Amino acid sequence: MGLFSGSFAPSAVTEERMLAPIPEDWTYAQAAAVPAVFLTAYYALVELAGVTEGDAVLVHAAAGGVGMAAVQVARYLGATVYGTASRAKWPVLEGLGIAPERIASSRSVEFADAFRAASGGRGVDVVLNSLTGEFIDASLDLMPRGGRFVEMGKTDLRDPDALRHSHPGVHYRSFELLDAGLDRIREMWERVLELFAR
Structure with missing residues (x-):
């Protein structure tokens, strides 16, 4: 299992450092669901x-x-997790261990007020973002003490230098998984599979 580029086909060629053995007790469907999302979340x-x-x-x-993988990784790291999703998917987030007061809609910027209240005004230290426009601005406002804003999206990229001035202490980084490089991807693969085994 692993990462490769190209269209759907009966076979694919990729660099060996982007592959890992499928654990014996996994189905092919389970193996297909893991690489991109867990490596992205971990990175x-x-x-x-x-x-x-x-x-x-x-x-x-x-x-x-990626969101569900990120929730699991963040909880493993000992973080307090806040999550947005459509209201119909809130039970999924509760099932992943997020407290109801730390769940809000991804369809409205009201999540900012809800999470500000749930955190006692403290806000958050890290944002893993895939939203755009006013949702980014509302998320940045949840970082009054600074923090790390990690951008997965590509349609509303912000200028890191401008954000440093408008939101002091916030470090903004957009990324793609392959930015990690093949050697680091191999190391992350080993770590992720070790965590699955445990």
Whole structure:
């Protein structure tokens, strides 16, 4: 299982460092669901955001593939997780261990007021973002003490220098998984599979 580029086909060729053996007790469907989402979540939260125990992490679209993986990674790291999703998917987030007061809609910027209240005005330390426009602005306003804003989206990229002036202490980083490089992807694969085994 692993990462490759190209269209759907009966076979694919990729660099060996982007592959890992499928654990014996996994189905092909399970194996197909893991690589992109867990490697992306791990890279974003561990490598780029440096999430540590006690951090407050906001995961947007937390009921999506990368979102659900990010919730699991953040909770493993000891973070307090806040998540947005459509209301119909809130039970999914509760099932992942997010407290109801730390769940809000991804369809309205009201999540900012809800999470500000739930955190006692403290806000969050890390935002893993995939939203655009006013949702980014509302998320930035949830970082009054600064923090790490990690951007997965490509349609509303912000200027890191401008954000440093408008939101002091906020470190903004947009990324793609392959930015990590093949050797680091191989190392992350080993770590992610070790965590699954445990």
